[in-house]
Amino acid sequence: MFLQQLLNGLTTGSAYALIALGYTMIYGILGLINFAQGEIYMCGAFVAVLLLASGQVSFYLAFAAGMAAAALLGLALERIAFRPLRGTHPLVPLISAIGASIFLQSLALLLFGPNDRAFPMQFTFQTISLAGLPVSTLQGAILGAALLFMALLVAFVRYTRYGKAIVACALDRDTARLMGINVDRMVALTFLIGSALSGAAGVMMAIYYNATYPRMGLLPGLKAFSAAILGGVGNIPGAILGGLVLGIAESLGAAYISSGYKDAVAFVILILVLLLRPQGILAGWQRH
Amino acid sequence: MAAYFLHLAILAGIYIILTISLNLIIGYAGQVSLGHAAFYGIGAYTSALVSVYWHFPFPLALTAAVLTTAVCGLALGLPTLRLREDYLAIVTLGFGVIVDMVALNLEITGGPDGIVGIPAPIILGLSFRSQPRYLGLVVLCVLSVLGLTYRLVQSYHGRALRAIRDHEVTAQVMGINTPAYKIAVFTLAAALAGLAGVLYAHYISFINPESFGLHTSILALCMVVLGGMGSLAGSIVGALILSVLPELLRRFHAYQDLLYGALLVGLLIWRPEGIMGRGNMSLKFLQKE
Amino acid sequence: MLKLTSVQAGYGRLPVLKGISLHVRQGEVVCLIGGNGAGKTTTLKAIAGLLPIRKGQVEFAGRDLTRLPPEQIVRRGLALVPEGRRVFATLSVTANLELGAFHRQDKKEVRQDLEEMLARFPLLKERAHQPAGTLSGGEQQMLAIARALMARPRLLMLDEPSMGLAPRIVAQVYDILKELQIVGVTLLLIEQNARAALKLADRGYVMETGRIILDGAAADLREDPEVQRAYLGKGYQEVWE
Numbered sequence: 001m002f003l004q005q006l007l008n009g010l011t012t013g014s015a016y017a018l019i020a021l022g023y024t025m026i027y028g029i030l031g032l033i034n035f036a037q038g039e040i041y042m043c044g045a046f047v048a049v050l051l052l053a054s055g056q057v058s059f060y061l062a063f064a065a066g067m068a069a070a071a072l073l074g075l076a077l078e079r080i081a082f083r084p085l086r087g088t089h090p091l092v093p094l095i096s097a098i099g100a101s102i103f104l105q106s107l108a109l110l111l112f113g114p115n116d117r118a119f120p121m122q123f124t125f126q127t128i129s130l131a132g133l134p135v136s137t138l139q140g141a142i143l144g145a146a147l148l149f150m151a152l153l154v155a156f157v158r159y160t161r162y163g164k165a166i167v168a169c170a171l172d173r174d175t176a177r178l179m180g181i182n183v184d185r186m187v188a189l190t191f192l193i194g195s196a197l198s199g200a201a202g203v204m205m206a207i208y209y210n211a212t213y214p215r216m217g218l219l220p221g222l223k224a225f226s227a228a229i230l231g232g233v234g235n236i237p238g239a240i241l242g243g244l245v246l247g248i249a250e251s252l253g254a255a256y257i258s259s260g261y262k263d264a265v266a267f268v269i270l271i272l273v274l275l276l277r278p279q280g281i282l283a284g285w286q287r288h
Numbered sequence: 289m290a291a292y293f294l295h296l297a298i299l300a301g302i303y304i305i306l307t308i309s310l311n312l313i314i315g316y317a318g319q320v321s322l323g324h325a326a327f328y329g330i331g332a333y334t335s336a337l338v339s340v341y342w343h344f345p346f347p348l349a350l351t352a353a354v355l356t357t358a359v360c361g362l363a364l365g366l367p368t369l370r371l372r373e374d375y376l377a378i379v380t381l382g383f384g385v386i387v388d389m390v391a392l393n394l395e396i397t398g399g400p401d402g403i404v405g406i407p408a409p410i411i412l413g414l415s416f417r418s419q420p421r422y423l424g425l426v427v428l429c430v431l432s433v434l435g436l437t438y439r440l441v442q443s444y445h446g447r448a449l450r451a452i453r454d455h456e457v458t459a460q461v462m463g464i465n466t467p468a469y470k471i472a473v474f475t476l477a478a479a480l481a482g483l484a485g486v487l488y489a490h491y492i493s494f495i496n497p498e499s500f501g502l503h504t505s506i507l508a509l510c511m512v513v514l515g516g517m518g519s520l521a522g523s524i525v526g527a528l529i530l531s532v533l534p535e536l537l538r539r540f541h542a543y544q545d546l547l548y549g550a551l552l553v554g555l556l557i558w559r560p561e562g563i564m565g566r567g568n569m570s571l572k573f574l575q576k577e
Numbered sequence: 578m579l580k581l582t583s584v585q586a587g588y589g590r591l592p593v594l595k596g597i598s599l600h601v602r603q604g605e606v607v608c609l610i611g612g613n614g615a616g617k618t619t620t621l622k623a624i625a626g627l628l629p630i631r632k633g634q635v636e637f638a639g640r641d642l643t644r645l646p647p648e649q650i651v652r653r654g655l656a657l658v659p660e661g662r663r664v665f666a667t668l669s670v671t672a673n674l675e676l677g678a679f680h681r682q683d684k685k686e687v688r689q690d691l692e693e694m695l696a697r698f699p700l701l702k703e704r705a706h707q708p709a710g711t712l713s714g715g716e717q718q719m720l721a722i723a724r725a726l727m728a729r730p731r732l733l734m735l736d737e738p739s740m741g742l743a744p745r746i747v748a749q750v751y752d753i754l755k756e757l758q759i760v761g762v763t764l765l766l767i768e769q770n771a772r773a774a775l776k777l778a779d780r781g782y783v784m785e786t787g788r789i790i791l792d793g794a795a796a797d798l799r800e801d802p803e804v805q806r807a808y809l810g811k812g813y814q815e816v817w818e
Contacts, residue, residue: 033374084557091318092556094374095513098322099552102506106545164672165679168665174627175663177647178656180680180728218502222385225378260393267382274375275367 003133005255006248011139011208013247014146018201019224020231020239021153022074022194028170028234029190032090035097036077037198038221039104044070044199045206045216046112052120059122063203070199073104074191083184108214116211142204149200150240153193157236166190170234219263223250226270232280241282294419296532301426302487303527305433307511308520309480312437313376315518316449317369317470318456323380324481324508326387327357329500331482332489333397336406339490341396346409346490353486354479361478362471369470376474384502391497402496409490422491429487433480437520449473503545510548513555516562525563578603578763579624579655579732584633586623593619595787596633601732601765606758608774608795609767610808611784617767618660620784621734624765625657626650638731652680656730660737662721666710670701673709673720677727687727694723698753715746722753732763739770751777771808775799783808 019041026034048066051057057065081100085093125138157163168176169186177183205220206212227246231238246266254262273280310324321327335353338344344352368379391397398404408417409425416422440446451459452466460466489495507530515526534544555562579601587593593616601607609617622628624635626647635642642650651657656677665673674694678687695702698719704712709720718738725733738754739747751773757764758777768774775781781798783791791804798804 033378035377081553088560089318090374091314091320092560094377095320095509096553096556098320098377098506098509099549099556101549102545103549103553106543106549110542110546161675161679164668164676167668168676171665171667172663174647175659175665176676177627178625178651178659179676179724180648180651181676182648219385222378222382226382229375261389263389264386267386270379270382271367274371274379278371 001255002252005251007133007135007139009248009251010244011142011247012205012251013227013244014143014150015201015205015208015220015243016224016227016247017240017243018146018149018197018204019220020227020243021150021236022198023225023228024231024233024236024239025166025190025194027228029166029187030082032082032093033097033225034074034077034082034191034194035094035221036081036101036104037194037224038217038219039101039108040070040073040077040195040217041198041202041205041220042108042212042214042217043073043104044202045212046108046117046202047199048203049117049119049206049212052122053117055120063200066203067196067199070202071192071196074195074198075188077195078188078191083187105214105217112214114214116213119207119210119212121207138208142208145204146201149197153197154236156193162186162189223263223266226266226273229270229278230273230281232282235280235282238280238282242280245281291419294423296535298419298423298426298491300528300531301423301430302484302491303508303511303531304430304524305484305487306481306508307515307523307527308433308437309477309484310508311512311515311518311520311523312473312477312480314512316453316473317376318453319369319376319470319474320509321380321474321477322377322502322505322509323364323382323384323387325500325502325504326380326384327361327478327481328485328488328504328508329387329391329495329497330360331357331485332495332500333391333403333485334482335486336403336489336495337396339407340403340405346407346411350409350483350486354482357482357485358475358479361475364478365471365474369474370467381502381505384505388497388501391500398496400496402494402498403489404494406489406493406495408493416490426487426491429483433483434520441520445469506545506548510551512562513552514562516564517560519562519564522562522564529563578605578638579765580634580636581620581624582634582636584620584623584635585631586619586628587631588619588628592631593787594623597784597787597789598633599782599789599792601763603731604761604763605780606754606764606766606778608771608778608781609765609784610769610771610774610781610798610804611767612807613769614786615784616787617784618736619787621657621736621765621767624650624734625655648680651728651730654729654731655734656725656728656732657734658721658725658736658738660740662714662717664709664712664717664720664724667708669706670709670712670720671705673724674701674727677724678729681729690727690729694727698723715742715749718742718746718750719753722750726757726762730762732765733757734765734767736767737769738766739768739773747773771804775809 019037022037023033044066047069048062051062051065077100081096082093085096125136127134127136157167165181166186166189168181169183173183223246224243227242228239230246231242246269249269250262250265253265306328310321313319313321331353334356335349338352339349364379364383368376392399408415416425448464449469451464452469456466511526511530512523514530516522581597581599583596583598585592585594585596597620609620611617619628623630626645630643637653637655642653674691681687695705700716701720701723709717712720738750754764754777766774766778775795775798778795781795782789783804
């Protein structure tokens with residue numbers, strides 16, 4: 001029972017971690033929170049579901065298309081809702097992002113209606129026994145894919161030229177420009193990557209819960225934000241750890257405290273972190 | 289027809305209070321609350337509960353409701369307002385979701401059905417059941433709130449608050465206790481939103497969680513931005529336009545949120561100062577560097 | 578090679594440079610000296626594109642740079658070692674050096690340059706995989722210079738390379754600048770430490786409140802009584818004695 005809850009928590013937590021990475025990277029480079037991250041997640045899920053429902057494409061293609069659509073939406077958001085507002089008080093892009101979030105949510109509502117859509121799955125999943133623990137292969141697949149994406153991101157940031165350039169922009173924008181780095185392009189790249197990860201999370205959760213609907217991004221967005229804060233905003237390993245911890249806490253909370261208030265767990269954690277350790281759990285640890 | 293206009297006028301008055309309270313947070317603390325509807329809802333629910341179950345007289349119910357929302361504002365502001373501007377937005381958004389969840393799950397709040405039979409206010413033996421009288425009450429409240437906020441803007445404290453908003457570090461160096469000021473403003477704003485909720489509950493006489501969701505928070509935000517962030521006059525204009533317009537455009541109800549979202553983004557790009565421009569607590573920060 | 582014609586620039590509404598004209602020839606070492614707030618850093622920032630130029634013109638190797646953004650200017654062969662070193666603290670020394678060559682497409686030669694740079698700065702080689710933020714001030718200054726050299730600049734600008742460093746370390750930094758001078762790198766250097774700068778430089782300009790008030794061969798400037806009094810700390814001795 002406990003291990004089962006732990007696994008459930010890790011599965012949803014991996015989705016929170018993927019969205020939290022988007023928050024954290026965008027925060028790192030622009031110093032602001034992209035409020036519409038949850039809608040990007042929703043967009044990824046819808047595109048994959050609609051493509052699969054059309055019966056024309058394979059699962060993998062639909063998954064990739066969901067990520068691509070989310071990435072494009074992220075790019076568009078950066079262009080429309082953030083870039084024109086650079087240099088203003090941080091409140092201004094924040095409100096603009098809130099507006100974008102509402103706009104996208106209601107657009108999805110108008111286009112697709114309020115009802116849940118099932119995920120047209122082409123595979124069947126079983127429950128296998130792993131060391132005496134019943135594990136669903138679906139959970140295993142989701143967790144595996146999420147960890148793969150995270151590893152790819154970490155490798156990208158650490159070992160590639162563009163990854164290092166993004167970090168440089170986040171650390172010191174003017175000096176990065178002196179190196180010949182085009183900051184606008186790096187910001188766009190960050191939105192692209194962060195949004196693609198959120199889109200991937202959206203598709204995975206659309207499969208996991210078998211439900212895709214316009215407001216599906218609201219709570220995961222909020223929780224992923226809490227995860228990003230938990231790990232320390234701007235901190236990539238922190239976002240991953242924060243997401244996983246949050247998913248587990250939520251799953252255990254629902255099992256042992258009250259399932260009705262499952263969604264409140266993340267929020268309580270958020271408040272506690274802000275009160276006790278606003279710099280995040282990994283602060284001071286990461287650099288040494 | 290007259291009844292309908294009175295109805296619109298009363299709702300507009302309530303929204304003016306809600307908008308002013310949100311504008312205080314934006315214009316003074318330089319922060320944004322996305323759970324403003326939650327404070328509005330807490331005010332409405334508290335007053336409704338104590339009136340229906342414990343038969344509190346209206347002035348006492350009103351006091352209880354305003355105090356409750358103030359305490360909630362304080363509890364939420366304390367951990368958050370010391371930190372970056374964006375944290376309050378997310379924390380209040382989460383708070384809104386939780387309040388919604390609690391209202392839907394608790395037995396005493398009636399779940400999705402809400403609370404019915406909220407009595408019309410009786411103050412000193414005078415009943416405010418009729419619409420014209422209720423409008424009078426609302427107008428009185430609006431004027432008091434305007435008077436209060438105007439005084440605040442003009443006072444020493446108002447100047448301290450403007451200093452914080454325009455340059456927090458400098459204000460700190462000058463010895464202004466910035467977190468305390470921000471928390472005080474946020475608490476006051478929560479209390480005023482609670483007042484708006486009380487007025488709403490006792491007018492409509494029936495409330496459920498639907499009226500206090502994210503949609504309402506966003507609506508209030510749109511009113512502030514449309515009228516002009518930091519402008520008291522703007523709050524009135526923004527609230528009037530956005531509370532009357534949807535009633536006139538009922539047919540396009542489905543497109544309302546779409547419009548609000550686009551309105552927010554568009555205004556901030558093309559006219560960040562809103563309709564009324566820079567008012568008496570106007571924001572220097574709207575200008576680009 | 579580099580030519581500024583009545584350049585005006587500033588922060589916000591505040592004008593700092595009130596018409597600066599100067600030039601640097603190929604292979605020359607030129608220094609710009611002056612007190613605090615004279616506009617030295619502003620001049621370099623304006624050349625590098627970090628500050629918009631309101632009036633006047635910046636020409637480099639016969640091309641107009643006046644309105645170009647910094648990321649384009651470094652591509653034209655003009656690199657700046659910024660004031661306060663500004664190394665990327667959480668990135669490794671190697672990563673910092675690689676970023677210096679960010680715009681270069683010749684990957685193989687970048688590799689070679691990296692090796693060469695580590696060979697030239699043995700201190701950096703020892704710490705190649707350490708985060709740059711853990712380096713001492715002098716090591717960070719070396720890194721900042723090496724990073725700028727990774728761009729293979731035709732002209733290197735340095736903003737107060739001796740700031741905040743112990744005299745012994747300053748001497749090391751200047752040894753390196755001397756080596757660069759010998760191999761023919763063109764340098765534009767600004768300093769409050771006028772003594773060291775004028776010793777290295779071929780020519781110098783003296784700035785005061787946004788204007789150039791004096792220019793000439795470095796040797797002449799060293800002998801100029803005004804410069805000696807104001808920037809070299811000479812004269813006081815005689816007054817006191």
